[in-house]
Amino acid sequence: MRIDGAPPEVGAQFQRDLEAQVDIKHYFLAPRLRMHDIMANSTKWTEGCVVGSCLKDVKAQTNADIVLLAALTGSGTSFGWVVTLVRTDTGNVLGQKTERCDVCTVSEALSAATLATVALLSTIPDTLPDEHPKAVVAPSPTAPLEAKIATMESSHRKLGLGFTIAGLAVAAAGAAIYFAKSPHPGYGLATAAGGVGLAVGGVVVLTF
Secondary structure (H helix, E strand, C coil), X not given: CEEECCCCHHHHHHHHHHHHHCCCCCCCCCCHHHHHHHHCCCCCCCCCCCCCHHHHHHHHHHCCCEEEEXXXXXXXXXXXXXXXXXXXXXXXXXXXXXXXXXXXXXXXXXXXXXXXXXXXXXXXXXXXXXXXXXXXXXCCCCHHHHHHHHHHHXXXXXXXXXXXXXXXXXXXXXHHHHHHCCCCCHHHHHHHHHHHHHHHHHHHHHHC
Protein backbone atom coordinates (compact mmCIF):
# COMPACT_ATOMS: atom_id res chain seq x y z
CA MET A 1 0.00 0.00 0.00
CA ARG A 2 1.27 3.47 -0.89
CA ILE A 3 0.56 6.23 1.62
CA ASP A 4 0.74 9.93 0.82
CA GLY A 5 -0.42 12.60 3.27
CA ALA A 6 -1.32 10.17 6.09
CA PRO A 7 0.63 8.53 8.93
CA PRO A 8 2.89 5.64 7.78
CA GLU A 9 1.23 3.20 10.19
CA VAL A 10 -1.96 3.44 8.11
CA GLY A 11 -0.49 0.84 5.75
CA ALA A 12 -0.01 -1.69 8.56
CA GLN A 13 -3.53 -0.97 9.84
CA PHE A 14 -4.95 -1.55 6.35
CA GLN A 15 -3.16 -4.91 6.24
CA ARG A 16 -4.57 -5.96 9.64
CA ASP A 17 -8.12 -4.82 8.79
CA LEU A 18 -8.01 -6.65 5.48
CA GLU A 19 -6.70 -9.89 6.97
CA ALA A 20 -9.51 -9.81 9.53
CA GLN A 21 -12.16 -9.70 6.81
CA VAL A 22 -10.93 -12.00 4.03
CA ASP A 23 -10.74 -15.77 3.90
CA ILE A 24 -7.05 -16.53 4.41
CA LYS A 25 -7.65 -20.02 2.96
CA HIS A 26 -8.18 -18.41 -0.44
CA TYR A 27 -5.96 -15.36 -0.18
CA PHE A 28 -2.43 -14.84 1.06
CA LEU A 29 -1.84 -11.18 1.82
CA ALA A 30 1.88 -10.61 1.74
CA PRO A 31 2.98 -7.22 3.13
CA ARG A 32 4.82 -4.90 0.82
CA LEU A 33 8.15 -5.49 2.57
CA ARG A 34 7.67 -9.24 2.32
CA MET A 35 7.01 -8.95 -1.41
CA HIS A 36 10.15 -6.87 -1.79
CA ASP A 37 12.17 -9.55 0.00
CA ILE A 38 10.80 -12.25 -2.29
CA MET A 39 11.34 -10.21 -5.43
CA ALA A 40 14.92 -9.49 -4.40
CA ASN A 41 15.73 -12.87 -5.97
CA SER A 42 14.55 -11.62 -9.34
CA THR A 43 16.93 -10.10 -11.87
CA LYS A 44 14.05 -8.72 -13.98
CA TRP A 45 11.66 -6.99 -11.57
CA THR A 46 12.12 -3.37 -10.49
CA GLU A 47 10.35 -1.16 -7.97
CA GLY A 48 8.38 0.68 -10.63
CA CYS A 49 6.68 -2.45 -11.97
CA VAL A 50 2.97 -2.31 -11.10
CA VAL A 51 1.23 -3.20 -14.39
CA GLY A 52 2.21 -4.75 -17.68
CA SER A 53 4.34 -7.68 -18.76
CA CYS A 54 6.96 -6.99 -16.08
CA LEU A 55 4.56 -8.59 -13.58
CA LYS A 56 5.13 -11.98 -15.17
CA ASP A 57 8.25 -12.29 -13.05
CA VAL A 58 6.15 -11.67 -9.93
CA LYS A 59 4.16 -14.76 -10.86
CA ALA A 60 7.36 -16.69 -11.51
CA GLN A 61 8.83 -15.74 -8.12
CA THR A 62 5.70 -15.88 -5.93
CA ASN A 63 3.25 -18.06 -7.91
CA ALA A 64 0.62 -15.38 -7.19
CA ASP A 65 -2.14 -14.99 -9.79
CA ILE A 66 -3.23 -11.55 -8.59
CA VAL A 67 -1.49 -8.57 -6.97
CA LEU A 68 -3.34 -5.95 -4.97
CA LEU A 69 -2.29 -2.34 -5.34
CA ALA A 70 -3.68 0.13 -2.80
CA ALA A 71 -3.02 3.84 -2.51
CA LEU A 72 -4.31 6.32 0.10
CA THR A 73 -3.69 10.01 -0.33
CA GLY A 74 -4.84 12.86 1.87
CA SER A 75 -4.50 16.45 2.86
CA GLY A 76 -6.21 17.90 5.92
CA THR A 77 -9.68 16.34 6.05
CA SER A 78 -9.71 15.34 2.38
CA PHE A 79 -8.76 11.77 1.52
CA GLY A 80 -8.94 9.57 -1.53
CA TRP A 81 -8.09 5.95 -2.16
CA VAL A 82 -7.67 3.56 -5.06
CA VAL A 83 -7.51 -0.24 -4.88
CA THR A 84 -6.60 -2.21 -7.99
CA LEU A 85 -6.34 -5.92 -8.81
CA VAL A 86 -3.80 -6.79 -11.47
CA ARG A 87 -3.19 -10.15 -13.14
CA THR A 88 0.39 -11.34 -12.96
CA ASP A 89 0.18 -13.52 -16.08
CA THR A 90 -0.73 -10.67 -18.42
CA GLY A 91 -0.15 -7.57 -16.31
CA ASN A 92 -3.67 -6.32 -17.09
CA VAL A 93 -6.06 -4.75 -14.58
CA LEU A 94 -8.72 -7.22 -13.42
CA GLY A 95 -10.75 -4.79 -11.32
CA GLN A 96 -10.55 -1.42 -9.59
CA LYS A 97 -12.42 0.69 -7.07
CA THR A 98 -11.78 4.31 -6.17
CA GLU A 99 -13.38 6.99 -4.01
CA ARG A 100 -12.72 10.45 -2.61
CA CYS A 101 -14.00 12.00 0.61
CA ASP A 102 -13.61 15.75 1.06
CA VAL A 103 -14.55 15.78 4.75
CA CYS A 104 -13.60 12.62 6.66
CA THR A 105 -10.95 11.17 8.91
CA VAL A 106 -8.11 8.80 8.06
CA SER A 107 -9.94 6.06 9.92
CA GLU A 108 -13.09 6.55 7.88
CA ALA A 109 -11.17 6.58 4.60
CA LEU A 110 -9.24 3.48 5.63
CA SER A 111 -12.42 1.64 6.61
CA ALA A 112 -14.07 2.48 3.28
CA ALA A 113 -10.97 1.34 1.37
CA THR A 114 -10.91 -1.95 3.30
CA LEU A 115 -14.57 -2.71 2.59
CA ALA A 116 -14.10 -1.87 -1.09
CA THR A 117 -11.07 -4.15 -1.28
CA VAL A 118 -13.00 -7.06 0.26
CA ALA A 119 -15.80 -6.51 -2.25
CA LEU A 120 -13.29 -6.38 -5.10
CA LEU A 121 -11.61 -9.60 -4.00
CA SER A 122 -14.98 -11.35 -3.97
CA THR A 123 -15.35 -10.70 -7.71
CA ILE A 124 -12.27 -12.74 -8.64
CA PRO A 125 -13.45 -15.82 -10.58
CA ASP A 126 -12.15 -19.27 -9.68
CA THR A 127 -10.58 -19.42 -13.14
CA LEU A 128 -9.28 -16.25 -14.68
CA PRO A 129 -10.81 -15.56 -18.11
CA ASP A 130 -8.75 -16.23 -21.21
CA GLU A 131 -7.73 -12.85 -22.55
CA HIS A 132 -6.66 -14.34 -25.87
CA PRO A 133 -9.46 -16.71 -26.92
CA LYS A 134 -9.00 -18.63 -30.13
CA ALA A 135 -10.59 -16.94 -33.10
CA VAL A 136 -13.71 -18.60 -34.42
CA VAL A 137 -13.19 -19.41 -38.08
CA ALA A 138 -16.24 -18.43 -40.11
CA PRO A 139 -17.55 -21.18 -42.38
CA SER A 140 -16.75 -20.81 -46.06
CA PRO A 141 -19.62 -19.25 -48.01
CA THR A 142 -19.25 -22.08 -50.54
CA ALA A 143 -19.39 -24.78 -47.83
CA PRO A 144 -23.03 -25.83 -48.59
CA LEU A 145 -22.24 -26.14 -52.30
CA GLU A 146 -19.06 -28.09 -51.58
CA ALA A 147 -20.99 -30.47 -49.34
CA LYS A 148 -23.64 -30.96 -52.04
CA ILE A 149 -20.99 -31.68 -54.66
CA ALA A 150 -19.28 -34.16 -52.33
CA THR A 151 -22.62 -35.92 -51.80
CA MET A 152 -23.26 -36.05 -55.55
CA GLU A 153 -19.78 -37.43 -56.19
CA SER A 154 -20.32 -40.09 -53.55
CA SER A 155 -23.64 -41.10 -55.13
CA HIS A 156 -21.97 -41.08 -58.56
CA ARG A 157 -19.27 -43.48 -57.36
CA LYS A 158 -21.81 -45.76 -55.70
CA LEU A 159 -23.88 -45.89 -58.90
CA GLY A 160 -20.85 -46.70 -61.05
CA LEU A 161 -19.66 -49.36 -58.63
CA GLY A 162 -23.16 -50.88 -58.54
CA PHE A 163 -23.32 -51.08 -62.34
CA THR A 164 -19.89 -52.66 -62.51
CA ILE A 165 -20.60 -55.34 -59.88
CA ALA A 166 -24.03 -56.13 -61.34
CA GLY A 167 -22.60 -56.34 -64.86
CA LEU A 168 -19.86 -58.73 -63.80
CA ALA A 169 -22.41 -60.89 -61.97
CA VAL A 170 -24.70 -61.03 -65.01
CA ALA A 171 -21.76 -61.76 -67.33
CA ALA A 172 -20.62 -64.60 -65.06
CA ALA A 173 -24.14 -66.05 -64.93
CA GLY A 174 -24.50 -65.85 -68.72
CA ALA A 175 -21.13 -67.52 -69.24
CA ALA A 176 -22.08 -70.28 -66.82
CA ILE A 177 -25.32 -70.94 -68.69
CA TYR A 178 -23.56 -70.87 -72.03
CA PHE A 179 -20.91 -73.40 -71.10
CA ALA A 180 -23.14 -75.58 -68.91
CA LYS A 181 -25.31 -76.80 -71.79
CA SER A 182 -24.57 -78.46 -75.08
CA PRO A 183 -25.27 -77.30 -77.62
CA HIS A 184 -24.45 -73.91 -76.18
CA PRO A 185 -27.60 -71.82 -75.89
CA GLY A 186 -27.57 -68.45 -77.57
CA TYR A 187 -29.36 -66.72 -74.74
CA GLY A 188 -26.47 -67.60 -72.38
CA LEU A 189 -24.06 -65.80 -74.68
CA ALA A 190 -26.44 -62.86 -74.97
CA THR A 191 -26.76 -62.68 -71.20
CA ALA A 192 -23.00 -62.72 -70.80
CA ALA A 193 -22.64 -60.00 -73.42
CA GLY A 194 -25.27 -57.88 -71.67
CA GLY A 195 -23.47 -58.28 -68.38
CA VAL A 196 -20.18 -57.20 -69.92
CA GLY A 197 -21.91 -54.13 -71.37
CA LEU A 198 -23.37 -53.25 -68.00
CA ALA A 199 -19.98 -53.65 -66.33
CA VAL A 200 -18.34 -51.46 -68.98
CA GLY A 201 -21.00 -48.84 -68.35
CA GLY A 202 -20.22 -48.93 -64.65
CA VAL A 203 -16.52 -48.44 -65.35
CA VAL A 204 -17.35 -45.46 -67.54
CA VAL A 205 -19.44 -43.92 -64.75
CA LEU A 206 -16.60 -44.43 -62.25
CA THR A 207 -14.13 -42.87 -64.66
CA PHE A 208 -16.14 -39.73 -65.22
